[in-house]
Amino acid sequence: MRELWDLFFTFSRVGLFTFGGGYAMIPMLQKEVVSNKGWITEEELLDYYAISQCTPGVIAVNAATFIGHRRRGFWGGLFATAGVVFPSFVIISILAVFIHNFSDIEWVQHAFSGIRAAVCALILSAAIRLVKAGVRDAKGVCIFVLACIISFLTSLSPIYITLVAALVGILFKKLSEGKT
Amino acid sequence: MIIYLLLFWEFFKTGLFAVGGGLATLPFLYNIASRFDWFTAFDISNMIAIAESTPGPIGVNMATYAGFSAGGIPGAFIATCGLIIPSFLCILIISRFLERFNDSFYVKSAFYGIRPAVAGLIFAIWIGLILNCFFPDGLFVSNIWAHIDYKSILLFLGVFIALQKTNFHPAAFIALSAVLGIAFKF
Numbered sequence: 001m002r003e004l005w006d007l008f009f010t011f012s013r014v015g016l017f018t019f020g021g022g023y024a025m026i027p028m029l030q031k032e033v034v035s036n037k038g039w040i041t042e043e044e045l046l047d048y049y050a051i052s053q054c055t056p057g058v059i060a061v062n063a064a065t066f067i068g069h070r071r072r073g074f075w076g077g078l079f080a081t082a083g084v085v086f087p088s089f090v091i092i093s094i095l096a097v098f099i100h101n102f103s104d105i106e107w108v109q110h111a112f113s114g115i116r117a118a119v120c121a122l123i124l125s126a127a128i129r130l131v132k133a134g135v136r137d138a139k140g141v142c143i144f145v146l147a148c149i150i151s152f153l154t155s156l157s158p159i160y161i162t163l164v165a166a167l168v169g170i171l172f173k174k175l176s177e178g179k180t
Numbered sequence: 181m182i183i184y185l186l187l188f189w190e191f192f193k194t195g196l197f198a199v200g201g202g203l204a205t206l207p208f209l210y211n212i213a214s215r216f217d218w219f220t221a222f223d224i225s226n227m228i229a230i231a232e233s234t235p236g237p238i239g240v241n242m243a244t245y246a247g248f249s250a251g252g253i254p255g256a257f258i259a260t261c262g263l264i265i266p267s268f269l270c271i272l273i274i275s276r277f278l279e280r281f282n283d284s285f286y287v288k289s290a291f292y293g294i295r296p297a298v299a300g301l302i303f304a305i306w307i308g309l310i311l312n313c314f315f316p317d318g319l320f321v322s323n324i325w326a327h328i329d330y331k332s333i334l335l336f337l338g339v340f341i342a343l344q345k346t347n348f349h350p351a352a353f354i355a356l357s358a359v360l361g362i363a364f365k366f
Contacts, residue, residue, distance in 0.1 A: 017235060018237060020232065026302065053301075056197060056199045057264065058205075058238075058239035060236075060240075061264055061267060081268055085264065088244060091236065092248070096256070103233045107362050108233060110362045111361045112232075113332065118339045118353045118357030120306065121338075122343070122354075123306045124340060127302045130299045144296035147297040148300035148301070162294055165298075166294050167293070172289070173292060174289070
């Protein structure tokens, strides 16, 4: 039971400080789930993020379900998912009741311009750690660079890029297996 | 009662078919707006602003906000559950599958290819974010030097260096940057 609540509160913290899309939660996940708790490794974080991105639903929620399920089965998944959703549910409900033009308030806009700059730095630092964990050899560098360029320049869905990368990974391993 | 069932069903469909994160729910929300009077297309642009300027996954914020406009707190709860349940079940199945096939050659090789690709995708997102942050008026304006957001560049560099040198929690940097944003009118 204690670990279930631990999952709930850990993912609540992640949800509370995720500003922007699902990628904005990666720095928080690295700190809370990889460094502090040691629940998963950097490599697993990449794997779970990849799957979360290719499955239906919100990426942050999928990642929470995944990590929770890996730790403590069904209930772990449920508590982690409830945790990541809980802060936004409370905050949005409060805003919807009391403040109708929240995002028009001047100091809110200033605060979020500041947060955006910090989130850029957090994501860069997180991405560098993920590259160190995920890119192991020259082939990996090629996949990394190609995925980055294609995704930045075209509007191709990340799902296709991930799926093609999976096929390329299998192909590379098959080829190198044939050599040895 | 019927409104709650409808809310659940509509957001269940959204959660089931919106692949690729919170913003992928947008086409579904516009579709809901055109068929029900829970919220209008204009409300959706408001919701995006609110969802982006509050913590939490954007898709969840959108569902909570839309559910609330349609049916108060219970509506918000039911819409959020509807959005989450399909992906929850989907992930449980995949996670079980992976537990069993973790050591299979194909699963391992697939992830060997996927890991660098996902790192690349995250870098691509970062490039987009940083361009938006440093050049809020876009890259294609005359006299670009006057349009650069120097305050944001300074804050970005400060946070990035601090992240390498110290071990503070990311939340501390977010809180600090919000305060700086207000104090220096970013």
